Amino acid sequence: MNETYKKLVDLYAGNELPEDLVQEMEQAAETDPELKHDMTSLRKTVETLQNDDFNFNEESYQRVLMKLYAKGGHLQTQSPDPRHLQYQLPMSG
């Protein structure tokens, strides 16, 4: 595959090509299995990254807050404290 096609595939994978060029690329890929594989696999890679639904869980949110408090960064958040931090346990002994 020549360098021009390689650059076009890079732009295709990131959805950076205008619609008319996308159609031309897809038509060219119909008769070129190597080009088709490059286009499909690279776009799938980008989609896999973009569809990542990683979330910041409650434990990490609170642990970061604790680390901030421990280093003197006292801050007030609008989110309610987790249940285990809302109630003081009775002192024993």
Place this chain on the structure above:
Amino acid sequence: MPSEGSNDSLQEKRWLTALNEGDPRALGGIYELYGERIFRYTFRMLGNRSDAEDITAETFLRVLRRSGELRADGAFRTWLFRIARNLCIDKMRQHKLMELPADAAYPGTEEKSTLRITVQQALSELPVEYREPLVLCDLEEMAAREAAEVLKISVPALKSRLYRGRRALRDKLGGTQE
């Protein structure tokens, strides 16, 4: 209707002004606005939840320490990511010295977790110069110009690394991307 981005920008301006005025709620507001994004970025860079928590906390401590100098001029988010990036690079240097393994485990459905771990492992194996643009542009969906500012490189250099990084990641993921 204002976009989510412009809402974030208004919120950012509000909290930075409050921080300059010594409002004790301001750092909490900034943490709620950017905490998740900074954590996600540091986790993707380091592949380790505990380190990502440390770096996220340290990033917001830097905000507090520099609160007198911060201005709501639109460059705050870039500055914040740059701080997190520098801290990640320091942590990676420490790991290289100590040879600590990455820990990619975090909760989710089994199938999704497997895919995430595969993606995270593949990302962790990429050279940092490829990993950074992928995390900022494809995972964080940051515009090329802003990502280039965070990395202190030109936009063409960023795009070149991004395209090479995508190809390298595709090759690492192998059959899962067919």
